[in-house]
Amino acid sequence: RKEVEQDPGPFNVPEGATVAFNCTYSNSASQSFFWxxxxxxxxxxxxxxxxxxxxxxxxxTAQLNRASQYISLLIRDSxxxxxxxxxxxVNRDYGGSQGNLIFGKGTKLSVKP
Amino acid sequence: xxxxxxxxxxxxxxxxxxxxLRCSPKSGHDTVSWYQQALxxxxxxxxxxxxxxxxxxxxxxxxxxxHQFPNYSSELNVNALLLGDSALYLCACSxxxxxxxxxxxxxxxxxTVT
Numbered sequence: 001r002k003e004v005e006q007d008p009g010p011f012n013v014p015e016g017a018t019v020a021f022n023c024t025y026s027n028s029a030s031q032s033f034f035w036x037x038x039x040x041x042x043x044x045x046x047x048x049x050x051x052x053x054x055x056x057x058x059x060x061t062a063q064l065n066r067a068s069q070y071i072s073l074l075i076r077d078s079x080x081x082x083x084x085x086x087x088x089x090v091n092r093d094y095g096g097s098q099g100n101l102i103f104g105k106g107t108k109l110s111v112k113p
Numbered sequence: 114x115x116x117x118x119x120x121x122x123x124x125x126x127x128x129x130x131x132x133x134l135r136c137s138p139k140s141g142h143d144t145v146s147w148y149q150q151a152l153x154x155x156x157x158x159x160x161x162x163x164x165x166x167x168x169x170x171x172x173x174x175x176x177x178x179x180h181q182f183p184n185y186s187s188e189l190n191v192n193a194l195l196l197g198d199s200a201l202y203l204c205a206c207s208x209x210x211x212x213x214x215x216x217x218x219x220x221x222x223x224x225t226v227t
Contacts, residue, residue: 004155043203043218044156087155100146100169101205101216103155 002104003027006088009107017078021107023071023088030102032091033064035073037084038106044087047073078111085109117142117206117219125225126194134189134222138206144168145187146216147179150201162187191224199226 006023013019025033033050048055050062050071061074071088088104118137126132138145144163148156158171162181181187185206191198201223205216 043220045218046215089155100158100161100171101148101156102158103148105153105155 001026003102004088004090004104006086006104007107008105009109011107011109012112013078013109014112015078015080017111018074018076019078019109020075021073021086021088021109023073023104025069025071025088025090025102027090027092027102028069030069030090030092033071034089034091034101035060035062035071036087036089036103038087039084044103047086075109078109080111080113083109083111117204117217119202119204119219119222121222122220123223123225125227127227128194128196130194130226131190131192132194132224134191134202134204134224135186136189136204136206136219137186138204139217142206142208142217143185144207145181145185146205146207147187147189148203148205148218149173149198150203150221152200156203159189194226196226199224 004025035047036044037047038044048057050064052064054063059076063072085106085108087106090102120135146161147159150156159173160170161168165181176192178190201221203218203221205218207216
């Protein structure tokens with residue numbers, strides 16, 4: 001089983017739609033959680049961190065459920081420019097120092113006019 | 114302030130050869146991590162360098178080695194290349210030996226092994 005698993009996608013939605021991505025992680029010791037965005041043939045870029053209390057950044061809302069080891073990302077009023085691959089990312093803590101980032105495979109979103 | 118830079122952008126090698134990839138982090142970012150991203154997959158952690166030492170390593174064979182220089186720049190070396198080493202190699206920089214999500218990725222080096 002992969003340490004971070006995401007919806008396989010692809011998601012094809014019309015402009016203005018609301019779309020939700022889900023992600024589960026297997027290591028209960030995971031400490032930090034993120035969503036990264038990766039455009040085609042580009043590097044990943046941090047979209048937002050995810051906190052247990054939930055957090056919102058404009059049209060984007062991220063949620064974390066530690067008990068279920070589940071992370072979500074909601075995009076409202078989707079734009080053509082939201083088309084990208086969304087990567088769920090978990091950070092493990094190795095012996096007190098913050099560890100490397102563990103990425104899911106990513107979910108591809110395509111927003112159509 | 115220049116972002117993270119990597120060189121070369123593209124590279125074609127044949128099986129059995131050796132390759133060296135380079136990364137220059139953002140100013141003041143002293144920690145460099147390397148990731149391998151195969152087509153259709155998320156990036157996989159190779160190793161992390163801080164204070165010129167390898168601090169953590171992912172599940173990659175010894176054919177993958179690295180180095181960090183006093184100016185924080187880093188190299189990734191891969192020996193005895195295999196077809197399966199074809200991937201996008203990303204370096205990411207952060208501050209202070211940690212990787213609490215605030216990693217800034219370079220544009221990557223796309224390696225093709227034939």
